[in-house]
Amino acid sequence: MKRKEVPNATTGSSNQPAKKPRTSTKAKGKQKQEPQVIWPEYFQDLLKVFKALNTVLAFVSSRKHLATTFPVVRKSVEGLLKRPLELSKVAELKALLPDLVKFAYIPRNELRIHAETASQVQRSGRKSPDFSLNSQGSSSSQLPGMEEDEHVLVLEFAENVKGKEKQPGLGLSLPPAMSPSQTKKLIENRDNRFTCAVNELLSATPAGDDAARLLQAAARDHIPVNPKAKGLIPTQVEDSKASDKTIIPGPEERPSVDEVIREIEEQEWYKNQIVDRRTIQAREARQGTLDEPLSESIQQALRNSRKISSLYLHQAAAINAISNKKHVIVSTSTASGKSVIYQVPLLRLLEEDPSATAIFVYPTKALAQDQRTALEQLLWSCPGLHHIKVANYDGDTPQEQIRESASVIFTNFDMIHASILPHEDLWRTFLGNLKLLAVDELHYYANLFGSHIAQVIRRFRRVCAAVGNPQTTFVSCSATIAKPSQHMKRIFGVEEVDEITEDGAPSGIKDYLVWDPPFVDDQAPQLGRHSSLSEATGLMRFLMKRGIRVILFCKIRKACELAMKTLRTELSAEGRLDILAKVMPYRGGYSQEDRRRIENEAFSGNLLGIVATNALELGVDIGVLDAVIMLGFPFGIANFRQQAGRAGRRARDSLAILVADGLPIDQHYVNYPDDLYNRPMEELIVDLDSKVIIEGHLQCAAQEMPLSKDDHIYFGPLLAELCDTKLTKDQDGWYHTHPKFLPYPAKHVSIRGIEEEKYSLVDITKVGEKNEVPKILEEVEISRALFEVYEGGVFMHQGLTFIVKEVSHDTKMARLVRADVNWITSPRDFTNVDAKQTYRIKAIPNSPHMVFFGGVDIVTVVYGFYKIRNKKILDVVDIDTPPWERHGSGFWLDVPKSILDLMRSKGFRPAEAIHSACHAWMNYFALATELRTECKAAEKEYKISETKRKRPARLIFYEGSGKSGSSAQGFDHASEILRKAHNAVESCPCAEGCVNCIHSPGCREENKVSSKIGALIILRGLLNLEINPDSIPDQVDEATGFDTIIEADYIRPVDGVKVESP
Ligand SMILES: [Zn+2]
């Protein structure tokens, strides 16, 4: 490697070749070592800082009782230097001499050990300047106003001065007492160590790189993080200068988005990251009129309780439609006043008929509770409707009371499915009077869950009709989605729906930015780009400092935790604990209590920043935000628009930034930003033809009241067949629940998929201290736990790092301890999916090959992990965890031997081709999110030694969660999707694969093992399309490794299985 030329100090001539500096082993001598090369100014300055620090610390440690907290040391160092000592400077020293400099937060009670010793020593009469924490001179160990588990920042030098006794832990060991000459020697030794370290760094810095910059970058990882600075807890401002830095502007004083963008463009770090900017102009409010004016008392209630004196266009249109007994869906922006759309018609209905009832459905309990309070206030302000009772029906309140007294209930579909419908006899009066069923956030009900909800609503409509009420009006609201009325029709099973999408609410001016992280080095693009994470958190800090309230959306929990960790580090480094105290992470997996607390903080406007997964996409009301940053393109165009919609309020400007990842899909939008705004949104998927789902709900429906074949008007054409084959028929021709589902069929039908077992993660950091008990940090589903909780791994919780000490797979419990580490870990794993038994076989049209459906065994093994810092692998660790085995259903297509031979003769790696062909197929299957395939990992495929794990040449797909019937669907449509995938790969203009052909955003192994031509050969082979071997280029393979694929064995079908014709 080329070394940086360091000018030789003795000659002072830069033409001389660089002398190799002494290594630290040689420097153990006693002579004083001066810089032997001319150091850049930065390092000469760093030496001054080090010397000052060295002097202060040596003096302090010669007084054995004194604990060296950073604020105290800093004061003395600043006295010597005559200038401020920044936290980041110390971190740079720590990065340079990681073993010598100890710089970290420790619990205050550990510090007290020093203080107690100190008071004893002081009584013995020794006088010394007091560097201890408690500089007021109090000898008491109890510090007033200090919390028990508060942490303090300690700065010390730690080395084994004499002998080899180990430092048991930071701040715990008492430094040995020393004579003045010993102290002097100590100072010299440490100065030498510093000099050597700088010389080493300079000589090891590659040409073209700046050693100072490298050190500063490395220092970022050494900024200590206060484990107690969880955001909400007001943090003691340790940086004396922070308080008089800048005050964060309030919401009204913040600069405009336009000003901020211009300011960004003037920053030194701005390198044309903004590749696209568009401004959506502000929109005036548009009022609508009601066909029939509201009664005086309703008008009064709206004025008094909501300050509403007129209605927006979409509100009026929806209320008019509901008055005409039409089913309605309103699909407009966030915060366009949708709740009025349910509330006003309800008030009208109650005025007309005091015995009218209504059900309001929300996806979460929290939302339902907020909305109930809002409606209560409105009723309270409405003369004549004071007495109307409203209740949450979520399992927490006694049922009987609610049924008898409430006119309106706020609930969710889980309750309707498992509690209301099975007890329809108790609910007859309520359901008989039901005038309105309102379902908020209708876009939430899609995919597997939505497919179940569609059947629950069919059961509900059938029961209502049976109690003599076929007239209920259905109204729903959703975020902006594709084809809203189509979605509502499918979910509710109704023919006519009024669709309202014209948004009459005012909105402020909104800027959209597409932000592409810059190259690390413009001259060397092969080094890649800066990480999207650091760009996004950098932007977030920049905005928050200007009083702009930001939400940062991350795609997965781990990214959410990493972003929070980065923010902690960076804000601590800048001394902006005032901002750090106003940032919170929010994601699934936190306890209900934590989530509720964060929502309240956010809603009350106490937060400046939220780092969230899309758990927050759901209408949790978090109040007003000014900016949205998306870390990576979210899962689809609809998600992009919904997330962007979280920022902005009436009459104020707002900002949405997409920070692009390196993934192909992100880079697509960097190159074609128009697509973000013009591409149609993905249609929501509701599967109305899944026999598995329908059968489950028929078993439930038959218990609610026996079924007849006339019920196909609710459940569709599959009803007859399912009744005959799955239910029990009585003499009169009625169908009843099959006995194996009794007595509670709803318990057999899990509408949210199978509930997974969970691992409890227990924080044992403080166990052993008095009054400390283990605390459960969170509970993690087994499918995640396997990849996130393994011994020696780093687990992140609210941006803090924990080390997993022990995992018990029997008790499903893991013990973790808090540890500030500057690396993360990433699991090394593989999953084998093996076909076990064939239940169905289908021929592929015009092809001799078949598709098979049957039982599969799935085995996942986590065999180790990587330690990673700044995307660099520090260490590769092997671990031994039991395999996770489960059974499921799936379907598969075997790669013909002739195709395998052809690929091998041309130098293809069959594993690459198979992996890519699988993803190509899944890219064209609508329910692909419910399916998995066996992803191929680069570490396994390109291993230098030959692996024993040989995999069959097979495209295999299985159900990832529960029994949704998606694999049966996939099997039914396998051939046509094969053809679509083939056409897409063949016609895709990309060179080596992209998200439109063979790459999948859901790939567990980042699509690293892939081959576009290989995939095409397999797809053509299966479809029996002609392949001209001469037209296939020979593959020149650079990577080493062995073939990991063997020919697939035929999986024996169960008795009586015949090949179905296509
Ligand atoms: Zn492509």
Ligand SMILES: [Zn+2]
């Ligand atoms: Zn994959």
